[in-house]
Amino acid sequence: MEASGWSTSLSSGIVLSLVAVVWTMLWNNLQGLQLQQFVSRHLSRHARRLAAIVDPYLTVTIAEYDGGRMKRSDAYKEVQAYLQRATCATGGGVRHLKAETAKDVDALVLSMGDNEEVADAFRGATVWWLAYSTPPREDNAPSYWGGGRAARADRRFYRLFFLERHRDLVLGEYLPHVRREGRAVMVKNRQRKLFTNLSGDGYDADGMWSESVWSHVVFEHPKTFATLAMDPAKKKEVIDDLDAFRKGKDYYARVGKAWKRGYLLYGPPGTGKSTMIAAMANHLDYDVYDIELTSVRTNTDLRKLFIETTSKSIIVIEDIDCSLDLTRARKKKKKANDDGQKNDGDKKDGAEPPDEEKDAGGSKVTLSGVLNFIDGLWSACGGERIIVFTTNHVEKLDPALIRRGRMDKHIEMSYCCFEAFKLLAKVYLDVESHHLFDAVESLLREANMTPADVAENLTPKSVDDDADSCLAELVKELEKAKKKVLAKKEGKGKDVADGADDDDDDE
Numbered sequence: 229m230e231a232s233g234w235s236t237s238l239s240s241g242i243v244l245s246l247v248a249v250v251w252t253m254l255w256n257n258l259q260g261l262q263l264q265q266f267v268s269r270h271l272s273r274h275a276r277r278l279a280a281i282v283d284p285y286l287t288v289t290i291a292e293y294d295g296g297r298m299k300r301s302d303a304y305k306e307v308q309a310y311l312q313r314a315t316c317a318t319g320g321g322v323r324h325l326k327a328e329t330a331k332d333v334d335a336l337v338l339s340m341g342d343n344e345e346v347a348d349a350f351r352g353a354t355v356w357w358l359a360y361s362t363p364p365r366e367d368n369a370p371s372y373w374g375g376g377r378a379a380r381a382d383r384r385f386y387r388l389f390f391l392e393r394h395r396d397l398v399l400g401e402y403l404p405h406v407r408r409e410g411r412a413v414m415v416k417n418r419q420r421k422l423f424t425n426l427s428g429d430g431y432d433a434d435g436m437w438s439e440s441v442w443s444h445v446v447f448e449h450p451k452t453f454a455t456l457a458m459d460p461a462k463k464k465e466v467i468d469d470l471d472a473f474r475k476g477k478d479y480y481a482r483v484g485k486a487w488k489r490g491y492l493l494y495g496p497p498g499t500g501k502s503t504m505i506a507a508m509a510n511h512l513d514y515d516v517y518d519i520e521l522t523s524v525r526t527n528t529d530l531r532k533l534f535i536e537t538t539s540k541s542i543i544v545i546e547d548i549d550c551s552l553d554l555t556r557a558r559k560k561k562k563k564a565n566d567d568g569q570k571n572d573g574d575k576k577d578g579a580e581p582p583d584e585e586k587d588a589g590g591s592k593v594t595l596s597g598v599l600n601f602i603d604g605l606w607s608a609c610g611g612e613r614i615i616v617f618t619t620n621h622v623e624k625l626d627p628a629l630i631r632r633g634r635m636d637k638h639i640e641m642s643y644c645c646f647e648a649f650k651l652l653a654k655v656y657l658d659v660e661s662h663h664l665f666d667a668v669e670s671l672l673r674e675a676n677m678t679p680a681d682v683a684e685n686l687t688p689k690s691v692d693d694d695a696d697s698c699l700a701e702l703v704k705e706l707e708k709a710k711k712k713v714l715a716k717k718e719g720k721g722k723d724v725a726d727g728a729d730d731d732d733d734d735e
């Protein structure tokens with residue numbers, strides 16, 4: 229009996245030891261993998277819950293969207309950046325990380341995935357952050373609040389848990405600290421971006437449905453004012469204007485104007501309008517929002533695009549005359565006024581176009597929508613924004629669209645002048661003087677050649693090409709261009725003599 233009792237306890241001892249050995253082996257082998265993390269994560273989570281029994285915790289929830297779901301919350305972005313830093317530094321015990329490309333080519337910025345929790349310590353207090361999202365719900369937000377999109381999107385939140393006794397510390401000091409630090413991280417990680425409203429499938433980098441109306445790539449355009457060929461005095465004027473704008477926060481506040489400025493760049497194709505926008509963005513270190521107006525469905529969508537731009541940005545609408553029939557809505561308005569009908573036209577903030585203005589299947593943005601976008605009440609949201617329109621046909625634009633106050637500065641991008649040529653010769657051929665320069669100078673006065681064409685002629689086409697051959701080629705092309713101009717003039721003179729209509733000559 230005793231012996232059997234002894235052998236039973238011996239065998240159960242052996243079994244227990246074996247279990248302990250297997251457990252230790254398993255524990256060690258799984259080190260760094262799921263099990264240990266699983267246990268420690270759950271222990272810390274339960275620690276929070278256990279602590280809450282004796283000292284209840286409070287929560288603060290920060291939603292990704294506030295202001296009626298119109299705009300991503302700054303606080304959310306700051307918390308996200310703060311937690312990104314905490315997660316990158318320690319991992320914070322988080323199992324599911326999201327990775328985004330960072331400024332450095334090979335690095336990744338890590339942040340916590342959904343339903344992950346991370347603890348943080350601040351002046352002896354421990355707090356916990358939980359990232360979570362709720363599934364889409366059909367809300368009844370009217371379409372002008374972006375209700376349709378909102379219904380399809382997950383709602384994302386950060387929830388902060390802290391003990392009641394830390395209330396003053398957390399609300400008074402910790403949260404402002406998080407926002408400050410988050411902003412600093414955002415500035416440090418900032419990569420300039422080029423945004424487009426031609427969104428892809430509507431999903432963001434996390435595979436989540438994205439509410440953002442913009443998609444972006446990193447903005448990396450090499451053009452600067454140093455390599456932009458134009459009249460030097462004009463260039464200096466633009467640079468001074470941009471610098472004054474950038475430093476103009478107090479001025480705009482004092483005179484009671486929204487901190488924004490409109491630039492109209494006009495001129496023939498290839499004179500450097502798009503290039504100038506890149507130079508502006510590089511000079512100011514701003515993001516660029518390139519709006520493809522034909523893809524904007526309604527005036528409301530246009531307003532939403534504007535509201536979702538950040539400050540320190542250039543909002544661009546290229547070829548504004550081609551994007552929309554911007555004169556049509558105005559003509560209709562005039563007609564309606566002539567008919568004595570009530571029409572609040574461009575004064576009506578965010579007005580949807582009446583049915584007869586809508587194109588079948590096309591954009592329904594109207595001139596009044598664009599005018600409101602530029603200087604309606606909504607345009608004052610945020611600040612430090614530059615709006616740039618480009619066009620090849622300034623004469624086609626409605627005067628209301630380009631009046632000062634909307635498009636404050638009109639910049640003509642013209643055919644290549646000698647000063648602009650000299651800069652291109654320096655940039656493309658590293659040549660500052662040459663015996664062909666005089667010929668080029670006199671030909672440029674008579675031939676209409678764009679900087680794009682001059683630059684193309686100055687580009688070596690083979691390894692044998694050098695400055696001499698490129699400049700000789702340019703002179704040849706300039707002579708051809710000059711002949712064309714003369715032929716056109718002669719043709720025009722003949723037409724006038726024959727009583728023909730001048731308007732038909734110009735393209």
Ligand SMILES: Nc1ncnc2c1ncn2[C@@H]1O[C@H](COP(=O)(O)OP(=O)(O)OP(=O)(O)O)[C@@H](O)[C@H]1O
Nearest residue numbers: 455456457458496497498499500501502503679680
């Ligand atoms: N003023 C300029 N200085 C330097 N390069 C220029 C200039 N203008 C044009 N180029 C060169 O020509 C190319 C075309 O220029 P860009 O796209 O800026 O013309 P654009 O005026 O925007 O034409 P479009 O009206 O057709 O849009 C650019 O890639 C650029 O390298």
Ligand SMILES: [Mg+2]
Nearest residue numbers: 501502546618
């Ligand atoms: Mg262009």
